[in-house]
Amino acid sequence: MKVAVCIKQVPAKDAPLQITDSGAWIRETDIGFEMNEPDSFALEEALRLKEKHGGEVVALSMGPQRTKQVIKEALAKGADRGIHLEDDKFFLLDPLSSAKSIAAALKKDNFDLILTGLQSDDQGFGQTGVLLAELLGLAHATIIMQIELQGQRLKLKRELESGWFQWVELPLPAVLTIQSGINKVRYASLKGIMAAKKKEIAVIMRESLGIAGEPTQRVERIYVPQKAKRTEFIDGSPKEAAAKLLEKLRHEARVL
Amino acid sequence: MKILVITEQREGKWNPVGFETLVAAQQIAATQTGSRVTPAVIGKDVRGLAEELAANQVAEVLLVEHDLLKRYTPDGFAIALRQAIAQLQPDLILLPHTYQVRDYAPKLAASLDKGMIADCVGYRAEKERIVFVRQMFQGKTAADVTFIGAPPWFVSFQAGAFRGDQVSRGATRAPITAIKTDLRPEQIRTTPLELFREAKQAVDLTQAPILVAVGRGIKAPENIPLAAKLAKLMGGELAASRPICDEGWLPMDRQIGSSGQTVAPKLYLALGISGAIQHVVGMKGSRTIVAINKDQNAPIFEVADYGIVGDIFELIPALTEALEKTK
Ligand SMILES: Cc1cc2nc3c(=O)[nH]c(=O)nc-3n(C[C@H](O)[C@H](O)[C@H](O)COP(=O)(O)OP(=O)(O)OC[C@H]3O[C@@H](n4cnc5c(N)ncnc54)[C@H](O)[C@@H]3O)c2cc1C
Numbered sequence: 001m002k003v004a005v006c007i008k009q010v011p012a013k014d015a016p017l018q019i020t021d022s023g024a025w026i027r028e029t030d031i032g033f034e035m036n037e038p039d040s041f042a043l044e045e046a047l048r049l050k051e052k053h054g055g056e057v058v059a060l061s062m063g064p065q066r067t068k069q070v071i072k073e074a075l076a077k078g079a080d081r082g083i084h085l086e087d088d089k090f091f092l093l094d095p096l097s098s099a100k101s102i103a104a105a106l107k108k109d110n111f112d113l114i115l116t117g118l119q120s121d122d123q124g125f126g127q128t129g130v131l132l133a134e135l136l137g138l139a140h141a142t143i144i145m146q147i148e149l150q151g152q153r154l155k156l157k158r159e160l161e162s163g164w165f166q167w168v169e170l171p172l173p174a175v176l177t178i179q180s181g182i183n184k185v186r187y188a189s190l191k192g193i194m195a196a197k198k199k200e201i202a203v204i205m206r207e208s209l210g211i212a213g214e215p216t217q218r219v220e221r222i223y224v225p226q227k228a229k230r231t232e233f234i235d236g237s238p239k240e241a242a243a244k245l246l247e248k249l250r251h252e253a254r255v256l
Numbered sequence: 257m258k259i260l261v262i263t264e265q266r267e268g269k270w271n272p273v274g275f276e277t278l279v280a281a282q283q284i285a286a287t288q289t290g291s292r293v294t295p296a297v298i299g300k301d302v303r304g305l306a307e308e309l310a311a312n313q314v315a316e317v318l319l320v321e322h323d324l325l326k327r328y329t330p331d332g333f334a335i336a337l338r339q340a341i342a343q344l345q346p347d348l349i350l351l352p353h354t355y356q357v358r359d360y361a362p363k364l365a366a367s368l369d370k371g372m373i374a375d376c377v378g379y380r381a382e383k384e385r386i387v388f389v390r391q392m393f394q395g396k397t398a399a400d401v402t403f404i405g406a407p408p409w410f411v412s413f414q415a416g417a418f419r420g421d422q423v424s425r426g427a428t429r430a431p432i433t434a435i436k437t438d439l440r441p442e443q444i445r446t447t448p449l450e451l452f453r454e455a456k457q458a459v460d461l462t463q464a465p466i467l468v469a470v471g472r473g474i475k476a477p478e479n480i481p482l483a484a485k486l487a488k489l490m491g492g493e494l495a496a497s498r499p500i501c502d503e504g505w506l507p508m509d510r511q512i513g514s515s516g517q518t519v520a521p522k523l524y525l526a527l528g529i530s531g532a533i534q535h536v537v538g539m540k541g542s543r544t545i546v547a548i549n550k551d552q553n554a555p556i557f558e559v560a561d562y563g564i565v566g567d568i569f570e571l572i573p574a575l576t577e578a579l580e581k582t583k
């Protein structure tokens with residue numbers, strides 16, 4: 001089975017974000033980046049499918065130079081090769097143009113399965129996987145918590161709201177968006193890290209794909225949201241703050 | 257401006273978020289001259305629901321029915337709704353940002369080569385255009401987004417962005433238009449099987465008056481007992497954000513949020529939880545919310561009544577000690 005995993009590199013969870021003066025994006029200097037969380041679960045799922053059924057795992061990431069890091073990480077964990085779709089200004093793309101670019105880069109490989117995360121932690125469109133399916137003419141299912149391969153069909157556990165789930169079946173080839181928690185992700189071994197150095201990363205300049213057409217939408221400005229609620233901040237040493245908080249909960253909010 | 261609202265139902269029961277979207281449509285319509293709001297209901301045997309919609313202040317109700325729409329599939333819904341869109345020719349298509357909408361709406365929009373602004377929390381009607389507001393970076397920033405190019409434009413609104421009980425009722429009943437839906441079994445690739453819940457819940461957090469909830473800030477499973485002890489002293493139960501349950505540090509039935517429990521205790525203490533919307537929807541109805549987080553910009557402070565910017569590994573022991581003293 002030939003599996004592609006789309007992996008986005010996003011700011012590290014605890015990175016202090018600062019918006020650029022133009023309001024178009026965040027300052028990328030001085031912050032750390034990491035693999036988008038659900039994408040690391042998608043990668044793990046792809047590696048397990050390959051271990052069970054054979055085949056190939058290809059890791060694709062679109063973004064600037066820094067993005068190569070997550071491809072290398074995927075290769076170190078066991079992906080066979082990488083595709084770096086390079087674009088310094090990927091953040092200016094609307095979800096549809098972004099997906100059209102990724103679809104174009106994946107198309108000629110005829111994958112049996114394409115996995116994405118269900119959502120990215122930075123732009124958070126929550127659309128890319130579903131768009132890839134439509135653009136490539138494939139069946140899809142979203143928010144997946146279990147994958148069983150049955151011949152040329154997949155049996156999938158979809159997460160629904162409020163603790164509900166549903167089983168669905170689909171024919172291959174297909175696109176799935178993976179939810180965090182579907183598996184326990186592995187760490188890269190030293191051997192894996194060494195082996196990754198010899199693996200191929202194909203670089204495609206996004207512009208060279210010639211994705212035509214107007215974008216469908218434009219982000220005019222990114223900003224820190226205005227607070228809707230007045231939070232009463234309590235300060236002091238931990239001891240003082242704890243005492244003040246308990247006092248307020250007992251006598252002001254009357255909930256203790 | 258013609259506004260189509262796609263409501264959501266399952267087995268004849270409304271998903272209430274659809275009415276929030278209807279409110280959004282009515283409010284947007286009020287800012288644009290000559291607007292018409294048209295809600296649609298999609299499924300099998302849903303005329304009764306269309307009748308209910310017709311009592312609201314709307315121009316018309318679309319009834320999208322077919323045997324093959326009895327159970328949701330992305331192919332079935334996208335094909336049927338494309339036919340409804342072709343007939344109505346709306347400018348703006350509003351949807352509730354449910355898991356079902358996430359599953360088919362981007363596909364539907366892309367099949368028309370149109371874009372969707374998903375998971376919006378609000379809008380601003382400006383001269384000649386509407387600015388949609390959505391979150392980015394897990395709620396740490398907001399973004400103003402506008403459409404480029406010709407309609408229809410697709411927008412989904414986050415649960416809780418509008419109040420469903422503010423829907424305007426109509427003076428007269430709106431007409432119901434049944435869409436001629438042409439759908440064949442071979443066009444549907446997905447086979448939907450049964451819906452189910454995981455093993456039954458060991459605790460019912462919805463009944464707990466006080467919840468002490470831990471997030472990834474708790475760092476390691478060894479630290480959970482610190483919070484458990486605090487919960488016990490406060491007379492409450494332990495709850496968690498999703499990653500804690502994903503890791504198996506606490507069982508799934510303690511997860512709060514869109515894919516877990518929705519709770520409204522009198523006190524919710526969030527320890528090292530960032531406040532992503534999928535968590536917040538599950539607890540924002542709590543009477544008093546306290547957040548302790550080392551990041552003063554954490555979105556959890558958006559919904560907190562009391563906040564302490566600090567290290568939970570200093571504050572949990574301090575709270576524990578203070579409570580032990582007064583016992
Ligand atoms: C479709 C979907 C459904 C989802 N469903 C749910 C759901 O039901 N429930 C849910 O919770 N999430 C859900 N999520 C995930 C959600 O988006 C967030 O990823 C998650 O809630 C983050 O959990 P967290 O706040 O514990 O972790 P993080 O976002 O990593 O936040 C950790 C926080 O701890 C703080 N911190 C770290 N160390 C300390 C310290 N020593 N002292 C004080 N503070 C500290 C940090 O500043 C940070 O704010 C869902 C996501 C999607 C896309």
Ligand SMILES: Nc1ncnc2c1ncn2[C@@H]1O[C@H](COP(=O)(O)O)[C@@H](O)[C@H]1O
Nearest residue numbers: 006007062116117119120125126127128
């Ligand atoms: N620039 C990108 N490079 C690689 N994968 C991406 C990129 N953008 C989105 N994806 C994939 O699409 C998923 C959903 O992203 P989004 O639609 O932005 O929420 C992510 O989890 C990734 O798997």
